[in-house]
Amino acid sequence: MIARDAELAVETVENDPVPTRARASGDWTFAGLKTRREEILHTLEELRRIAPSRVAWDLTPIGELDDTGALWLARAMRGVVEVQASAHHREILDRVAEASRVQIAMQQPIDPYAPAIAVGRAAMVFGMHLRDGLALLGRIVLEAGALVRRPRDTPLRELSAGVFRAGVAALPVTMLVGFLVGIVLTYLSALQLKRYGADLLVINIVGVGVVRELGPMLASIIAAGRSGSAMTAQLGVMRVTEEIEALQVMGVSVITRLVLPKVIALAIALPLVTFCTDLAAIAGALLVSRFTLGIPPQAFMEALPRAVEIVNFWIGIWKSAAFGFAVALVACHFGLRVLPNTDSLAGGVTSSVVASITCVIILNAIFAILLRNVG
Amino acid sequence: MSADPNEHVIEIEGLVNAIGSGQILHKNLNLRVRRDEVMTLVGGSGSGKTQLLRVILGLKHPVAGSVLVFGVSWDDPSFKKVRDARRRMGMLFQNGALFSALSVFDNVAFPLRERGGVSEKKIRAIVHAKLSEVELAPHHGTLLPANLSGGMVKRVALARALALAPDLLILDEPTAGLDPDRSERFVQLIQRLRADHRFAVLMVTHDLDTLYALTDRVAVLGDQHIIACGTQDEVRELPHPFVQSFFGGERGRRALAHGAAA
Numbered sequence: 001m002i003a004r005d006a007e008l009a010v011e012t013v014e015n016d017p018v019p020t021r022a023r024a025s026g027d028w029t030f031a032g033l034k035t036r037r038e039e040i041l042h043t044l045e046e047l048r049r050i051a052p053s054r055v056a057w058d059l060t061p062i063g064e065l066d067d068t069g070a071l072w073l074a075r076a077m078r079g080v081v082e083v084q085a086s087a088h089h090r091e092i093l094d095r096v097a098e099a100s101r102v103q104i105a106m107q108q109p110i111d112p113y114a115p116a117i118a119v120g121r122a123a124m125v126f127g128m129h130l131r132d133g134l135a136l137l138g139r140i141v142l143e144a145g146a147l148v149r150r151p152r153d154t155p156l157r158e159l160s161a162g163v164f165r166a167g168v169a170a171l172p173v174t175m176l177v178g179f180l181v182g183i184v185l186t187y188l189s190a191l192q193l194k195r196y197g198a199d200l201l202v203i204n205i206v207g208v209g210v211v212r213e214l215g216p217m218l219a220s221i222i223a224a225g226r227s228g229s230a231m232t233a234q235l236g237v238m239r240v241t242e243e244i245e246a247l248q249v250m251g252v253s254v255i256t257r258l259v260l261p262k263v264i265a266l267a268i269a270l271p272l273v274t275f276c277t278d279l280a281a282i283a284g285a286l287l288v289s290r291f292t293l294g295i296p297p298q299a300f301m302e303a304l305p306r307a308v309e310i311v312n313f314w315i316g317i318w319k320s321a322a323f324g325f326a327v328a329l330v331a332c333h334f335g336l337r338v339l340p341n342t343d344s345l346a347g348g349v350t351s352s353v354v355a356s357i358t359c360v361i362i363l364n365a366i367f368a369i370l371l372r373n374v375g
Numbered sequence: 376m377s378a379d380p381n382e383h384v385i386e387i388e389g390l391v392n393a394i395g396s397g398q399i400l401h402k403n404l405n406l407r408v409r410r411d412e413v414m415t416l417v418g419g420s421g422s423g424k425t426q427l428l429r430v431i432l433g434l435k436h437p438v439a440g441s442v443l444v445f446g447v448s449w450d451d452p453s454f455k456k457v458r459d460a461r462r463r464m465g466m467l468f469q470n471g472a473l474f475s476a477l478s479v480f481d482n483v484a485f486p487l488r489e490r491g492g493v494s495e496k497k498i499r500a501i502v503h504a505k506l507s508e509v510e511l512a513p514h515h516g517t518l519l520p521a522n523l524s525g526g527m528v529k530r531v532a533l534a535r536a537l538a539l540a541p542d543l544l545i546l547d548e549p550t551a552g553l554d555p556d557r558s559e560r561f562v563q564l565i566q567r568l569r570a571d572h573r574f575a576v577l578m579v580t581h582d583l584d585t586l587y588a589l590t591d592r593v594a595v596l597g598d599q600h601i602i603a604c605g606t607q608d609e610v611r612e613l614p615h616p617f618v619q620s621f622f623g624g625e626r627g628r629r630a631l632a633h634g635a636a637a
Contacts (some may be wrong), residue, residue: 059598146454152491242472249432251461 003031004063008043018056019081022047025061044076049364052079059085059093070096104132129355133333136255140263140329143255155261162265165228166324167272174222176263178277181214182206182284190292197292206285207308213374215278216316217364219270220323224356228331232352233263236345244336256335263328270324271317278316311375319367323360330356382410383443384543384575385431390440392423392430396397400426402599404440410542413569413576413589418596419617424579427596428547432459432466432576444543465574469547471528473520479506479531480516486538486576505534508568526557530564537568546578550585562588583622595621 006026013019026032033040047055057077062069062085070089074097077083079120085093099127147154189205235258238244244254282304288296338344385408391517392401400423408414418424429435430442433449447460473482483502487493493501502591503513509530520528529549549565569576575635580586586593587607594604595618603613606633611622 237475241475242468242470243474245434246430246466246468246474248434249461249466250489251457251458252489288625 003027003029003256004292005035006032006040006062006069007036008040010043010047012268018054020047020050020055021057021058022055024062024073025063028062028073029063029066032064033069033072039096039193044072048076048078052077053081053082056082057084058143059083059089060190062086062089064090065089067092067096073102081098082368088135094222116317124273127334133329134372136259136333136336137329139255140260143253143260147256147260153256155176155257158257158261159265162261163269165230166223166266167269170269170273171276172225173226174198174273174277175280177218177222178210178215178280179284181218182210182281183288185214185281186285186288187292190288200303201284201293202289202293203295203303204249204307207282207304208312208375210281210285211278212312212316213364213368215274216270216320216323219274219277219320221357222272222362223266223270224327224331224353224360227266228327228356229349229353231328232335232338232349235332236338236348239336239338240340240342240345244338259332261323266324266328267321268324270320270327274316274320276280278313309375315367315371315375319364321366322363326363327356328360330359383407384410384445385577386441386443386446387431387460388441389454389499390427390442391438392426392431392435392440393438394426399599400440401437404596404600406594406601406604408543408575408577410575411573412591413578414592414594415586415590416577416579416594416596417586418428419621422596423599424596425547428545428577428579432464432545433461461488463542465539465541465544467529467532467536467544467546467549469551470483471520471532471536473523474529475520477520478516479511479518482520482531483516483534483538485537486548490539501538502534504533506604506617508537508571509534509564525552526561529553529561531555533568536572537572540572541574543575543577546584548580549578550580550582555584556570558582558585565589 004026006024006028009025011021011023013021041345055077057073059073070092074093077093078097083090083093131305137216186202186206189202190199193199193201233245238258244258247254247257286297286300289300290297331352333347334355338348385406387404387406388408390401390404391399392404393399411455416424416427417501421535426435430437431444433444436450441603445460445463447456449457451457470592474481474485483505484498487498487501502516506513506516510570511530513526515527515531520531523531546565550561553561559613565576566589568574576589578585578589589608592608593612595602595613595615597615597617601617603610603618610618613619
């Protein structure tokens with residue numbers, strides 16, 4: 001079948017609310033539009049510039065209509081109210097108009113301020129978390145103060161359970177990691193030091209490095225992943241199942257019963273875990289020194305107290321108490337913010353682990369600056 | 376405790392309540408629940424029934440207005456007053472909200488242990504009494520909430536809500552999620568417990584059968600406030616579109632006939 005050429009006639013009627021009349025005829029198909037392509041496109045472009053309320057379209061004379069013709073028409077007819085067309089053509093036009101709208105939405109220009117807005121949003125979210133975290137800290141301090149007046153309400157059982165879960169139960173994995181890090185650190189230092197014949201300095205490096213920095217860091221990062229995520233998930237699920245609301249309705253303080261014991265327990269457990277991690281790392285160092293540097297264990301143990309001042313050990317222990325407090329605080333903060341849906345729970349746990357590890361690293365940097373002249 | 380039937384267990388005046396985004400949910404809302412009645416709160420979805428319950432329970436701070444439960448505001452500086460008011464109130468959450476880490480026994484014993492001053496022996500006796508009141512046997516006490524059916528969760532939660540012999544019981548959709556037979560039995564259970572213990576009830580429900588069987592007065596929440604509060608007959612005549620569609624129609628007539636027969 002040979003296509004009839006598409007035609008588009010425009011006439012203007014004076015003194016009419018809809019002065020412009022566009023009349024399309026012929027086959028508005030790929031083949032039919034070929035002949036008068038330029039002319040039709042030009043007319044359509046002109047029609048598009050006229051306010052849609054001032055154009056009336058008559059499409060009834062159109063023979064065939066395909067997606068190409070419909071797309072041209074739809075672009076020119078956007079917003080037009082007065083359209084006469086057969087039901088079949090109208091359907092095609094509506095479909096194409098719908099699709100072209102999506103395309104236009106995708107073509108929206110990139111907002112040049114978008115990066116600044118994103119940074120601003122992130123800063124606001126950070127500020128909000130900081131504010132709410134401080135508020136939580138304040139409530140913990142207030143409730144702890146209230147407990148001094150009512151010692152009977154002290155959640156001792158939750159506290160001991162917390163110390164067990166975050167302390168004893170965490171020992172195997174934390175000590176294993178400590179042991180392996182001790183081995184690697186000693187081995188790498190030994191390789192370098194051997195060249196200068198300063199073999200014995202390995203005790204200083206590993207001793208101070210592990211006791212003052214690595215021990216507390218390893219213990220608290222593992223605690224953030226292990227205990228922190230568990231705390232967030234527990235509080236989050238309790239929020240989802242309305243258990244937190246049930247506690248509040250019974251007049252039980254959620255802070256005293258759920259948050260305080262977790263925070264205190266981790267602040268107690270983490271120094272103990274750090275101590276064991278230190279021991280495991282030094283055991284690893286001992287082993288490597290014996291076999292790669294030929295330092296006998298007795299000599300290592302004798303040199304250790306001389307190489308590492310005891311204040312380094314105490315700095316490590318007190319730091320880990322602070323890290324434990326911070327990890328649990330961050331975990332509880334995110335746990336209590338969980339909304340009753342699974343997405344929020346998953347997001348809360350992720351944010352909790354990321355934020356608590358970041359928090360530990362920032363705190364560690366602050367301690368390093370404050371205590372740079374000590375030990 | 377106090378026996379004056381005209382005492383109000385809940386008094387809400389001029390309540391203004393908004394949700395997080397600042398959208399006003401309730402405006403100038405007034406509601407009073409008497410010591411001796413069962414009040415049912417009804418309203419279309421999105422009318423803020425649950426949010427109103429949260430304010431009454433003290434889980435949410437209103438923007439303005441006063442909410443008194445047993446004459447005490449949740450903001451009262453006296454810790455003891457607030458705690459005592461809380462202990463006179465029992466709440467049955469829609470999904471039970473049982474403590475999933477605790478057994479059935481420990482769940483029901485929780486409020487008693489929390490109050491303190493009761494020996495373990497006495498707690499055991501009270502818990503078993505409460506369990507039998509909700510038609511559970513002592514051996515159910517060892518089960519964990521995860522091993523209970525939906526109906527059992529509700530009954531255990533009811534036993535926990537009644538553990539401290541409250542003067543006010545708040546029910547959020549007590550029969551939601553139960554089949555008609557079980558929900559009828561649950562309603563009978565509440566009726567029987569109420570006959571024994573004479574507590575006031577504030578209930579939110581969509582179930583007309585439950586409403587007709589239990590309710591003394593109905594409060595209709597709509598257009599941000601209580602549009603009507605009265606007996607079922609008074610409220611049913613109200614020409615408000617929600618009331619007409621809620622009580623009218625085949626569903627309403629059937630439930631009414633059923634309620635009258637019962």
